[in-house]
Amino acid sequence: MSPKTLYDKIWDAHLAHEAEDGTCLLYIDRHLVHEVTSPQAFEGLRMAGRDVRAPDKTIAVPDHNVPTTLDRANAATMTEDSRIQVEALDKNAKEFGIHYYPVSDVRQGIVHIVGPEQGWTLPGMTVVCGDSHTATHGAFGALAHGIGTSEVEHVLATQTLIQRKGKNMKVEITGKLRPGVTAKDITLSVIGETGTAGGTGYVIEYCGEAIRDLSMEGRMTVCNMAIEGGARAGLIAPDEKTFEYCMGRPHAPKGAQWEAAMAWWKTLYSDDDAHWDKVVTLKGEDIAPVVTWGTSPEDVLPITANVPAASDFTGGKVDAAQRSLDYMGLTPGTPLSEVEIDTVFIGSCTNGRIEDLRAAAAILKGKKVKEGLRAMIVPGSGLVRAQAEEEGLADIFKEAGFEWRLAGCSMCLAMNPDQLSPGERCAATSNRNFEGRQGRGGRTHLMSPAMAAAAAVTGKLTDVREMM
Ligand SMILES: CC(C)[C@H](C(=O)O)[C@@H](O)C(=O)O
Ligand code: SF4
Numbered sequence: 001m002s003p004k005t006l007y008d009k010i011w012d013a014h015l016a017h018e019a020e021d022g023t024c025l026l027y028i029d030r031h032l033v034h035e036v037t038s039p040q041a042f043e044g045l046r047m048a049g050r051d052v053r054a055p056d057k058t059i060a061v062p063d064h065n066v067p068t069t070l071d072r073a074n075a076a077t078m079t080e081d082s083r084i085q086v087e088a089l090d091k092n093a094k095e096f097g098i099h100y101y102p103v104s105d106v107r108q109g110i111v112h113i114v115g116p117e118q119g120w121t122l123p124g125m126t127v128v129c130g131d132s133h134t135a136t137h138g139a140f141g142a143l144a145h146g147i148g149t150s151e152v153e154h155v156l157a158t159q160t161l162i163q164r165k166g167k168n169m170k171v172e173i174t175g176k177l178r179p180g181v182t183a184k185d186i187t188l189s190v191i192g193e194t195g196t197a198g199g200t201g202y203v204i205e206y207c208g209e210a211i212r213d214l215s216m217e218g219r220m221t222v223c224n225m226a227i228e229g230g231a232r233a234g235l236i237a238p239d240e241k242t243f244e245y246c247m248g249r250p251h252a253p254k255g256a257q258w259e260a261a262m263a264w265w266k267t268l269y270s271d272d273d274a275h276w277d278k279v280v281t282l283k284g285e286d287i288a289p290v291v292t293w294g295t296s297p298e299d300v301l302p303i304t305a306n307v308p309a310a311s312d313f314t315g316g317k318v319d320a321a322q323r324s325l326d327y328m329g330l331t332p333g334t335p336l337s338e339v340e341i342d343t344v345f346i347g348s349c350t351n352g353r354i355e356d357l358r359a360a361a362a363i364l365k366g367k368k369v370k371e372g373l374r375a376m377i378v379p380g381s382g383l384v385r386a387q388a389e390e391e392g393l394a395d396i397f398k399e400a401g402f403e404w405r406l407a408g409c410s411m412c413l414a415m416n417p418d419q420l421s422p423g424e425r426c427a428a429t430s431n432r433n434f435e436g437r438q439g440r441g442g443r444t445h446l447m448s449p450a451m452a453a454a455a456a457v458t459g460k461l462t463d464v465r466e467m468m
Contacts, residue, residue, distance in 0.1 A: 003271035005168045006237050007203045010143040010268070014126045016160055026161045029125035030142075033060035033098070033152070034111045035089040036415070037130030041153035042092040051096065053159040058098040059120050062086045063110045064415045066103055068378050068405035073104070082416060096156075109381025109407040112136040112349035116220065117381055119249025123238035123265040128155055133349050133431065134233075135226040139219035140246070141238035141268045143203070146227060166232045167277035169202035170270075173210035175284040180465040182289075182359070183218030184351060184429070184448035186210065187225040189287045192300035194280055199231030202278060205270060206236050210284035216245040217355040224350045225431050228297040237269040291336055291461050292433050292446040294324030299433070303451070303463045307334045327435055328443050329423070336461050339445070343426040344375040344456040345438070346449050347405075348412040351429035352380025354387050356449040361393040363453035363467055369401035370459030376403040376418070378410040402456070414439045427455035 004012070017025040031054075038060070045052065052058055065082035066072060075083055086103070093100035101108045107118065112133055115121040121137040127144040128134060130152040137144035147161065155161055171190055191198075204226050211222065219236045226234025243262065246252045253261045288302035299321075301308070309332035310322035325332065330339065346352075346360050357379065369375045377397050379385035385407055388394050394404050411418040412430035414437065420426055422441025429452050433444035445461060454462040 003273040003275070005270040005274040005276070006141060006205055006235055006268055007143065007166070007168055008274070010124055010126065011165060013124065014143070022164050024163050024165060026126055026163050028128050028155050028159050028161055029057060030115070030120050030127045031058045031155050031159070032111050032115050032120070032127065032129035032134070033058060033089070034064060034129070034131060035062040035085040036064045037149045038092065038152055039085060039088040040149050041130070041156055042088070042096065044153040045096070045156055048157075050157050052098055052156050055097045056099070057159065058156065059115065060089055060093045060098055061101040061108055061111050061114050062089050062103055064409045064413065066408040067417050068408045068410045069417070070406065072406060077417065106382040106386060109379070109384065110349045110352060110409055112220075112224065113352060113380035113384065116140065116216075117249070117383060119246060119252035122246055122252060122261070123242055124268050126161075128161055132227045133224055135231070136220050136224040136349055138223040138226065138233050138235040139216060140242055141235060141265070143235065144233055166203045167201050168275065169199060169204045169231065169278040169280070170276045171204050171206050172208040172279070172281045173206065173284050173287075174208045174281060175210060176213065177210050177284045177287060180289050180450070180468055181287050182448040182450065183214050183221035185287050185290050187222045188290050188292065188297065188300045188446060189282060190280065191225065191229045191297050192290070193282060194229050196228060196296055196298045197230045198280070199226065199229040202231050203233045203235060204229070204231045206234060208284070211236060212239065215355060216241055217353045220353070221350055225297065228431055238265050289448065289451055289464050291451065292444070293328065293330060293336060294321065295327055295433055295435050296320070296324070297431065297433060297446060299324060301336060303336055303461060305336055307332050307336060307339070309333070329425075337463055339425070339461045340459055341425045341427045341445065341455055341461065342373055343420060343424050344369070344373065344452050345378070345411040345426055345428040345430065346376070346452050347378030347380065347410050348430035349380060349409075350431040351449045352378060352384065354384050356429065357384065357388045357393050358391070360449040360453040361396045363450050363464065364400040364402070364457070365396050367400055367457045369456045373456060373459055375401060375456045376405055376411065378405040378418070379407050381407045400456070411438050413437055427452045427461065
């Protein structure tokens with residue numbers, strides 16, 4: 001048998017049909033659904049008089065539009081558009097009989113946090129969601145594709161997805177990370193290296209000692225941003241940490257089924273001689289705590305660097321850099337550590353898990369948020385929130401002056417009341433810094449939770465190593 005990559009193995013195990021022109025039909029194990037990309041899909045089923053083909057494999061949760069304030073049960077806290085989307089999901093979940101975590105359920109949260117937490121996401125699966133950050137689930141060694149609304153309808157109706165096979169890309173992070181460097185710094189640094197188009201047409205497998213050393217939560221952070229590097233999906237081969245994370249979760253297999261699953265999961269790695277179409281290698285010890293300075297996730301620099309000038313770039317990037325600098329209101333040559341911020345957002349499917357909150361709390365313990373600064377922590381799920389309260393993290397945040405919110409996408413994107421005003425500048429742990437992403441005219445600097453916490457204290461982009 002010819003050697004295969006992990007991607008090849010999962011692909012082959014789910015291939016239901018391959019047409020002569022290479023168009024394939026993949027069987028889908030899990031379909032995660034949120035309120036933004038599903039209303040028309042359910043409407044399509046209704047019009048065609050069809051059911052959801054596999055309701056037991058379909059899981060829905062509202063996350064993008066939901067307010068994160070304590071009064072959110074009051075419908076008046078939502079805009080009309082938001083309310084319509086959330087109510088449509090409530091109705092569709094009930095009518096079509098799929099698994100559902102409504103806003104009132106403690107398990108509600110960001111779909112990419114809820115899936116793994118509840119044991120819906122497991123190694124070797126195909127996972128889809130009408131959302132680009134579905135790549136997150138690849139941390140389990142699952143092939144996880146973000147899909148569009150028409151594909152959501154197709155999966156709801158058939159439990160299959162039409163796809164063409166992507167190419168194989170290996171991103172290896174060798175050696176150890178230095179103190180203060182996290183999974184977020186890895187994933188941003190990779191995009192800094194490859195650019196936002198570097199992964200186009202590929203499925204990335206992240207490997208190497210620094211990746212193996214990450215917890216499951218860190219691995220989710222890395223895979224979450226595969227899409228920002230242009231890739232179709234990101235993957236990490238499952239290992240003992242993966243199995244341990246999955247064991248005992250509500251929807252993970254039990255008993256003999258667990259044993260059978262493990263037999264398959266243990267075959268999920270890339271064979272030694274597997275063919276890679278592209279290889280990128282970074283040394284773990286070369287990765288610094290980084291921040292973004294521009295309006296693309298590839299605009300990334302170590303916190304010790306200065307704001308670049310457009311003339312530092314070549315080709316099409318010169319104009320793009322100038323536009324970014326103008327939008328971001330930054331002057332070339334300014335040390336990044338002197339850039340003042342007025343808002344801090346810690347949360348999102350990239351960094352809204354318990355370890356992210358622990359990392360932020362470790363910096364914030366006994367400290368105060370800089371006066372005049374707005375700072376919020378938004379746990380990725382109700383269960384993350386409950387755990388953070390139990391561990392005393394919530395008290396640390398509140399004492400420091402952070403708002404302690406309910407779960408949702410929140411200020412990661414401007415679809416709910418948590419938004420930046422024009423000109424406001426935010427240290428954010430999310431994954432996109434596009435123009436207007438956090439609100440019209442808002443300026444976003446992406447970074448790790450520890451770096452965002454440090455920025456909250458000083459009111460400037462800050463090298464977390466100075467506070468460790
Ligand atoms: C709203 C949704 C479709 C979108 C996505 O696909 O990623 C959002 O989650 C985002 O992060 O921009
Ligand atoms: S937290 Fe942000 S990136 Fe993640 S699904 Fe929500 S909007 Fe998209």
